[in-house]
Amino acid sequence: MKQLEERIRQEGLILSETVLKVDSFLNHQVDTQLALEIGQEFARLFSGKPVTKVLTVEASGIQFAMAAGIALGVPFVYAKKKKAVTLSEKVYSAPVHSFTRQETYQISISHKYLGPDDKVLIVDDFLATGAALVGLVQIVREAGAELVGVGSVIEKSFQEGRGLLEQMGVEVHSLARIAAMSPGVVRFVGETDAAAEQTKENL
Amino acid sequence: MKQLEERIRQEGLILSETVLKVDSFLNHQVDTQLALEIGQEFARLFSGKPVTKVLTVEASGIQFAMAAGIALGVPFVYAKKKKAVTLSEKVYSAPVHSFTRQETYQISISHKYLGPDDKVLIVDDFLATGAALVGLVQIVREAGAELVGVGSVIEKSFQEGRGLLEQMGVEVHSLARIAAMSPGVVRFVGETDAAAEQTKENL
Numbered sequence A, B: 001m002k003q004l005e006e007r008i009r010q011e012g013l014i015l016s017e018t019v020l021k022v023d024s025f026l027n028h029q030v031d032t033q034l035a036l037e038i039g040q041e042f043a044r045l046f047s048g049k050p051v052t053k054v055l056t057v058e059a060s061g062i063q064f065a066m067a068a069g070i071a072l073g074v075p076f077v078y079a080k081k082k083k084a085v086t087l088s089e090k091v092y093s094a095p096v097h098s099f100t101r102q103e104t105y106q107i108s109i110s111h112k113y114l115g116p117d118d119k120v121l122i123v124d125d126f127l128a129t130g131a132a133l134v135g136l137v138q139i140v141r142e143a144g145a146e147l148v149g150v151g152s153v154i155e156k157s158f159q160e161g162r163g164l165l166e167q168m169g170v171e172v173h174s175l176a177r178i179a180a181m182s183p184g185v186v187r188f189v190g191e192t193d194a195a196a197e198q199t200k201e202n203l
Helices: A002-011 A032-045 A062-072 A131-142 A161-167 A193-198 B002-011 B032-045 B062-072 B131-142 B161-167 B193-198
Strands: A053-057 A076-079 A091-098 A103-110 A119-127 A146-156 A172-182 A185-188 B053-057 B076-079 B091-098 B103-110 B119-127 B146-156 B172-182 B185-188
Touching (some): A002 A032, A002 A146, A002 A172, A002 A185, A032 A062, A032 A146, A032 A172, A053 A062, A053 A131, A062 A076, A062 A119, A062 B062, A076 A103, A076 A131, A091 A131, A103 A131, A119 A131, A119 A161, A146 A161, A161 A172, A185 A193, B002 B172, B002 B185, B032 B062, B032 B146, B032 B172, B062 B119, B076 B103, B076 B131, B091 B131, B103 B131, B119 B131, B131 B146, B161 B172, B185 B193
Parallel strands (some): A053 A076, A053 A119, A119 A146, B053 B076, B119 B146, B146 B172
Antiparallel strands (some): A091 A103, A172 A185, B091 B103, B172 B185
8 A cells, every 4th residue: 555655654763673653643643534545445455255344452453443344334343452340241362472562461352242153354553473463363263253354554574473374374465564674764565675775865 | 412322222231330331332342333423423512613633542432533533534642551662752641540440550642742733622432430531631731732622422420520521621522421320221311210211121
């Protein structure tokens, strides 16, 4: 998605070879128009397959699940990271290890909102190690629902997430795929080093 | 908002005189069409006052901030509950006490995304004790931004939140105002006991 790649070039802050901040337009301050277009792009990429529900995990996946739900005309469900006091019924759950925070947490979804009749599109802001997305895939399978695929807004293609999901037989689409990055330079998949260098002055 | 009151009557689960679950359509599974209409209603209620930014707190405020941002054509910002590893710059922050969870946490917003030029509409899913919303108001004032008002989807009018915000001089609009509830019965503000009882069989 060209427009997204341009925004990453213009506004993304590369703090190290693995840490990219996009909190001016994607996951702290959110450009609502861009988010809507991201939802439409997910709907286009997975068109032809019926989807009954979009699934994500709180918090930064919510705006993109909402946008995809709007584009597809279906509800979305977000997995909770903490068991809520008011979430007393039975839940599907999976452990997720956060490499950024160096901690393992549980994600959970009520049995009421996912079942064998559902055809599920999973979306999230980032696909990197794949930890959260693998957890969501496990939950979809445990629920007996059909998994349509996984859509991520930004993929760090140099990390193992896509490979893990593909090994599980999951169709993956990412709207911006980063092959490599270093402070000041981001190279997208399919782009030459020279092209990445040329954009360096914009960063 | 009549449609919202009807959904609360049809699908809300009243677990006690203070705990209402609306996770089938508002804050676990989300009806995207209803969320969009909630955003339009916030835009209508605060129309006539320019808004440059919608503000909320993760996670369950995000879908309504997104919807209000779409209706108003502006970005939204969500306060984080934990300091992120990638959020290293200066932040505005406020302590919030959660009575549901019996814990106090910090909410924070980067200095980059809120400032004296902003005219801010704050939205959230619930207004009950007001703890999170008072924290957001404090942050808006600390940033020197103009506060347009606070919009909540559901207000528990029998709790102190609205009073606290009004004492701070804040304009408050809620789309459904619950005067009282008990298992099986919800009475909205302005409604007689008899009207609430009549709807009991739908619960």
